[in-house]
Amino acid sequence: MTVLPLFLSDVGGSEIVLILLVILMFFGSKSIPGIARTMGKTMHQIKQATQDVQNEIKKSSGDLKADFDLQKMVRETTDIIEKPLLEESVKMDQIIQTPTQFSKPFGVANPSSPAHIPSSDESTALDQPAAEQENKDLAQEK
16 A cells, blocks of 8 residues: 555545646646646755755754864863963972971970970979879978
8 A cells, every 4th residue: 555645645536637637728738848847847946945954054053063062162161270270289389399497486495406304303393293292292381
């Protein structure tokens, strides 16, 4: 079973013959080839115009894809963001690696000088718990 185009799906064979006879009587046998030729040219022009529109759409979408290259945009953006960060990282590395001389803050002992060694009285006072020290003090007062 063959599928007929949409406009011929409800038209029978005898109806098609009747339509062709009306066209033949209305236009005449001499003008029908010219009408068919004109209809063929018109159909060709319509197909050509449709093809041109499709080609233009494809071309513009291709241009749009080239303009809207997402991966390129991402690379450029990451380069813009990373460049200042890398520069600051290099500066910080240089600062960390260069030795600097720090000045001694006011009131802080020089760490390179020998530490204060307490005398024997001070060391015993520091070694004993506070309660034993109080007991000694009370015994001396009596």
